[in-house]
Amino acid sequence: MTGETHNRMSVPAGAIQILPVDGLPEVRSGDPLLQMIGDAIESSIGGIVAGDVVAVTHKVVSKAEGGLIDLRTIEPSPMANRFAKEWAKDARQVEVVLRHSKRIIRMVRGLIIAETRHGFICANAGVDASNVSEDIVCILPEDPDASAEAVREGLVRRFFPDHEGESSPIGVIVTDSFGRPWRNGIVNVAIGVAGIAPLSDYRGQYDPSGYEMRASILAVADELASAAELVMHKLAARPVAVIRGYVPQTDNRSGTGLELIMPEDRNLFI
């Protein structure tokens, strides 16, 4: 199932590979994304194997789902106009951000940190340049978990036609790059998840020295998203990567991207 190899080195036991997937054409609204991702995986790395986690940037998902907004159709509100004027922003884009926000967390120095309809807190409510044209912006997928599940189902049907049973042979994450309040730079995180547990909960387990693990819930789906970004990187315009050899250390019951959102009652930074 592996693709062409250009490297004599083999993979040591326990290693994880982050495989770049090339050859995905520019995605347009209504395109058959499942088939395009499957084709790119097949031609680029020869297919997928059980245990693989497929990472897909939200931008291609949004584009396929028609999540592009033409700013020429947007009438900015008075607040969008005032904020845009003060900070030399595009009022139409500010308006799109406001329309896709559930609430505004901060609105300072031209920055808008907002909670999206889904509950994610991020810059500009996830509204982003589309790379299609200056007048077109890209919004987050309507339901990133459903998008991840659709990709997962499609890939299982194609690469594991005989698969039966409840547990998924592969995982899929839909990713976006988020800033962090106290740390410089953005990192890739998972906004949609299917087929894997997004959190790895070590509480109650014991480490090799016999000490019980406390406060140890790892956001593995975010770590997988960050790992994938290392080969997706911006200039390569590579929206898909496959992580091979990841072995979940705790219960891997399939979960959702919403589990990665801090519950309201534990959110200290609103």
Added chain:
Amino acid sequence: MTGETHNRMSVPAGAIQILPVDGLPEVRSGDPLLQMIGDAIESSIGGIVAGDVVAVTHKVVSKAEGGLIDLRTIEPSPMANRFAKEWAKDARQVEVVLRHSKRIIRMVRGLIIAETRHGFICANAGVDASNVSEDIVCILPEDPDASAEAVREGLVRRFFPDHEGESSPIGVIVTDSFGRPWRNGIVNVAIGVAGIAPLSDYRGQYDPSGYEMRASILAVADELASAAELVMHKLAARPVAVIRGYVPQTDNRSGTGLELIMPEDRNLFI
């Protein structure tokens, strides 16, 4: 230079490998950490190659540097006593957290979010269970960048004895697991960096569609730390991993972990 292989699959072009490094013995104060890490890398994966990034959890660095504190020697302050009593915490541990904080950001429901002397904002100012004994806690390294640089220098001396010139053949990151304000679960981040650029700045560059990248500074050292965690995972007690095949996409001038701290004037969430 590769170690034993247990897997027939080779590595496709452009792939990154995350290699677990086994065999590091329990580290004690004053231990020759450089040599121990070098030995573990050699026996576990056969050595390192140019371009490798070595990730080391801060806990073994702190232990080697004597960064363990015996709670039996700590006299809690009145505030530490009150806070500990209210939230059923160990007042001596609260006192250690306060002593290692530059300022407290939040102190609620038994949680302390604090800024460390270095400038990191994290739970308990980075003070952590040591896994040595219930009475011993582990603090962050005094200077994580210096610790990373010492490991880098030692590994270059050992594995690249003929290396000359300014640019480093390898990178080293010292890692810790931090929570995030709006996201559930902790993720591995880089607190010390040597030999690589912690941030990848795409601003002013153009993507394949000809669009200029904006607001695109990626915290690649944090993404590398998160990738490493996927093989280090808690129960394996594996404090070292090597990331092979990472290709920086922007200027890779060697930087520090301090560059990953959001500057005060851009910090919206104090």
